[in-house]
Amino acid sequence: MKLEIVFDEKDKPFQKITLDHSSMLKGSFSKVIYSSLDGNACHGMTFMLGKDYVAFTDESNWITGYCGGTQAIWPNMEFSQEFLNTVKQLSPNK
Template identity: 70%
Template sequence: MKLEIVFDNDNRPYQKITLNNEKMIKGNQTKVIYSAMDRNGCNGMSFMLGKEYVAFTDSAGWITGYCGGTQAIWPNMKHSKEFLKTIQQLSPNKPIKRD
């Protein structure tokens, strides 16, 4: 994963996240997603290098934030394991359109 801070025309910061998404669960595969950095967890969240995430995005590649289900996966936490298992059951691997 690669993280960059980019700015829009109004000088608002966003994270540009380039993913290594080898474990795509559902949807169209994209390597780049964006996250708002306005301290509103519903619009975005901060990503950290070296962590695994379940990221829900809209069709333009913007993440939905914590309110939309995006979250870090903490391998030793029961809640994270259960969340990931539930997502995998609800969204079984299906053919993915690759760019």
């Protein structure tokens, strides 16, 4: 994964995330997604290198944020692994 902070025409920062999409579960597999950095968790979140995520995006490849289901997967937390397993079970790309 590659992370970049970029700015829109109004100088608002956002994250450009280039993914290793070898384990994409569903949808059109865009290798680049975007996340707002405006502090509103419903519009985006901060991604970190080395972490696994379930990221839900809209048709423009902007993540839906925590309110839309996007979240980090924490390997040692049972609820996180249960969430990932549920998403995998519902995925058409098994």
